Amino acid sequence: MHATIQKPIDEIVSFIRPGEKVFVVGCNNCAWKCHSGGEEETAAMADRLKKRGVEVVGHTVPGPQGMSLCKLDHTRKVLQEDYGEQVAGADSFLVLGCGQGVHTVIDATDGGMVHPGCDTIFGGETVSESDIEEYCSLCGECVIEYTGGLCPMTLCSKQLLNGPCGGAERGMCEVDKERPCGWVLIYERLQKLGRLELLDPFQKPKNHAKWSRPRTLKVSPHEATFCSQAGKVTVSNRD
Amino acid sequence: MKITKLFDKGKFVVTGEVGPIKGAVSRDWRVSPSCAQEAWHLQDHVHAVNVTDNQSAVMRLGSLAASVGLKQRGIEPIYQLTCRDRNRIALQSDLLTAYSLGIDNVLLLTGDHIQLGDHKEAKPVFDLDSVQLLAMARGLSQGHDITGNAIENPPDMAYGAVVNPNFVPLDLQLLKMRKKIDAGAEFFQSQAVYDDRVVDEFVEKATGFGRPVQMGVVVLKSPQMGAFMNNNVSGITVPDEWIDEIGSVDKSDRKKKAAEMMGRFIKKHKDKFQGVHIMPLGWTDIVPSILEKAEIDTTA
Numbered sequence: 001m002h003a004t005i006q007k008p009i010d011e012i013v014s015f016i017r018p019g020e021k022v023f024v025v026g027c028n029n030c031a032w033k034c035h036s037g038g039e040e041e042t043a044a045m046a047d048r049l050k051k052r053g054v055e056v057v058g059h060t061v062p063g064p065q066g067m068s069l070c071k072l073d074h075t076r077k078v079l080q081e082d083y084g085e086q087v088a089g090a091d092s093f094l095v096l097g098c099g100q101g102v103h104t105v106i107d108a109t110d111g112g113m114v115h116p117g118c119d120t121i122f123g124g125e126t127v128s129e130s131d132i133e134e135y136c137s138l139c140g141e142c143v144i145e146y147t148g149g150l151c152p153m154t155l156c157s158k159q160l161l162n163g164p165c166g167g168a169e170r171g172m173c174e175v176d177k178e179r180p181c182g183w184v185l186i187y188e189r190l191q192k193l194g195r196l197e198l199l200d201p202f203q204k205p206k207n208h209a210k211w212s213r214p215r216t217l218k219v220s221p222h223e224a225t226f227c228s229q230a231g232k233v234t235v236s237n238r239d
Numbered sequence: 240m241k242i243t244k245l246f247d248k249g250k251f252v253v254t255g256e257v258g259p260i261k262g263a264v265s266r267d268w269r270v271s272p273s274c275a276q277e278a279w280h281l282q283d284h285v286h287a288v289n290v291t292d293n294q295s296a297v298m299r300l301g302s303l304a305a306s307v308g309l310k311q312r313g314i315e316p317i318y319q320l321t322c323r324d325r326n327r328i329a330l331q332s333d334l335l336t337a338y339s340l341g342i343d344n345v346l347l348l349t350g351d352h353i354q355l356g357d358h359k360e361a362k363p364v365f366d367l368d369s370v371q372l373l374a375m376a377r378g379l380s381q382g383h384d385i386t387g388n389a390i391e392n393p394p395d396m397a398y399g400a401v402v403n404p405n406f407v408p409l410d411l412q413l414l415k416m417r418k419k420i421d422a423g424a425e426f427f428q429s430q431a432v433y434d435d436r437v438v439d440e441f442v443e444k445a446t447g448f449g450r451p452v453q454m455g456v457v458v459l460k461s462p463q464m465g466a467f468m469n470n471n472v473s474g475i476t477v478p479d480e481w482i483d484e485i486g487s488v489d490k491s492d493r494k495k496k497a498a499e500m501m502g503r504f505i506k507k508h509k510d511k512f513q514g515v516h517i518m519p520l521g522w523t524d525i526v527p528s529i530l531e532k533a534e535i536d537t538t539a
C-alpha cells in the first residue's frame with residue numbers, strides 16, 4: 001500500500017486562491033487505512049476547509065471500502081457521472097490520497113486542476129491498524145532472494161548490497177540508534193534459517209536504469225512488459 | 240610510493256590522519272592551511288597520512304586537493320574516497336584524476352551517512368558499496384571501466400579498505416572483509432579500537448585472511464571526548480578505564496597522558512598487526528611521542 005500523511009491544513013489552504021471552488025476527493029483503500037483520506041477524513045476535510053472560508057462544492061470517496069482511487073475507470077465514472085454536476089462546478093480538486101491518486105483525478109476529470117492534500121511517503125506493509133512499515137523501495141530489480149527476503153535497499157540506510165558498513169552499534173543503525181541495522185537483521189535471519197552461505201557471492205551494483213522514472217507496466221492475462229530506461233522486459237506468466 | 244611496497248618488505252607501517260579544512264586553500268603560498276600544518280608534525284614519523292573525505296559527512300575541502308597538497312610538500316598521502324557523495328561515474332573519474340595528479344594510495348570506503356553531518360537535507364548517493372567500489376577500482380587498474388569500456392593508461396595505485404573490529408556480530412563484519420579482499424583490497428586499516436578483548440578476538444579470527452592490517456587508534460583527548468564518542472561516533476566504544484585515566488590528570492597534562500596511554504596500548508598489540516593507523520584528531524604533535532612510547536621506529 002501507499003502510505004500517505006495529510007499535509008498541514010494551513011499549507012492546504014494556502015494552495016487555494018480566493019473564490020476558488022474546490023471538490024474534495026479521498027481514497028477508500030490506502031488513504032483510508034492511513035486515516036489520511038478515507039470517508040471520515042474526506043468529509044472532515046470538506047468541513048475544515050469551509051470553516052476556513054473555502055468554498056467546497058462537494059466531496060466523495062469513490063467506491064466502497066477497499067476500492068482504490070487510482071483505479072481510473074472507476075474514479076472517472078464516479079466523478080463524471082455520479083458527481084457530474086458538482087465536478088462540473090469545481091475549479092479544482094483537493095486529493096486526499098497518494099500521488100498516483102492525484103494523477104488519477106487529473107485523468108478522471110480530463111485535465112482538471114488538482115491540489116495534493118497529502119504527502120506520499122512510502123509503499124508499506126500494514127503491520128497493524130496503527131502501524132505501517134516500509135520494507136520495499138520499489139527498485140525494479142529485486143535482490144532479496146539472497147537476503148532471506150529482507151530488503152537491503154530499504155532496511156539499510158546506505159542501501160549496501162554486500163554486507164554492513166562499520167557503523168552499527170549494539171545492532172542499531174549508525175543513522176538512528178532506535179532502528180535496527182538492516183544488515184544485522186539479515187544476518188540474524190539467515191543464521192536462524194541456516195542459510196548464511198547466501199551472503200557469500202559478490203553482489204554487483206544495481207542497475208539504476210530500472211529504477212528510473214517514470215516507468216510503465218503493460219499487462220495482459222498472459223504476459224507483462226516492464227518499461228524503464230533499462231529498456232523493455234516482457235515476461236510470460238504461463239510457461 | 241605505494242604503501243603496499245612497505246608491507247611487502249615486512250615493514251611495520253605507520254600512518255596518521257588529517258582532515259582537510261572547512262574552507263579553501265589560500266592563494267598566498269605563505270599561508271598554509273591548518274591541515275598541512277598538522278601534517279608537518281607527522282612528516283618523518285609516519286610512512287603516510289590519510290586525508291579524510293568530508294569526514295562525518297561534514298562538508299570540507301576535497302580530500303583529493305588536500306592529498307595533492309601534502310604530496311607537493313613531501314608527505315605521502317592516502318587519499319580517502321567514499322561512496323556517499325559520488326555515483327560510479329564520479330568515483331571512477333576521481334580515481335583517474337587522483338592517479339593523474341600523482342596519488343599512489345587510496346582508501347576506499349562507504350562513508351558516514353549524511354545524517355551524521357552538517358548537510359542533513361542532501362541526497363545520499365551510495366550508488367555503489369565499498370566492495371563494489373574496490374572491484375571497480377581494480378577494474379580500472381586492469382584497463383577497463385565498470386561497464387567494460389577500455390581506458391587509456393590504466394592507473395596503478397594501492398587500494399586499501401577499512402574493517403571495524405568492534406562490530407557485533409563480528410562474523411558479519413569479517414564476511415564483508417572477506418568480500419573486500421576478493422574484490423581487490425590490498426591492505427586494511429581498522430576502525431579505532433580501545434579494548435584488549437576486541438583486539439584479540441578480531442586478530443584471532445582475521446589471521447589467515449592474508450592481507451596486512453593496521454590497527455586503528457583514535458587519540459583520546461579528554462573524558463568528555465570519550466563520552467562523546469560513545470554517544471555519537473558510530474562503531475567505536477571507549478571503555479570506562481580509558482575515560483577515567485585521561486580524566487585523572489589536569490587539562491594541561493592531557494597531551495602527555497594521551498601519548499602515554501596510546502603508546503602503551505599500541506605497544507601491547509603491535510605484534511599482532513602489520514602496522515598502526517593513528518587518528519590524532521588534530522593532536523598530530525604528540526604522534527612522535529606516541530610512537531616513541533610504543534617503541535616503534537619508522538626510520539629503521
Ligand code: SF4
Nearest residue numbers: 136137139142143151
Ligand atoms: S530489492 Fe528492490 S524490489 Fe526487492 S524488496 Fe528491495 S526495493 Fe523492493
Ligand code: SF4
Nearest residue numbers: 156165173174181182
Ligand atoms: S548501520 Fe547497518 S543499516 Fe545502518 S547504514 Fe550501516 S549497514 Fe546499513
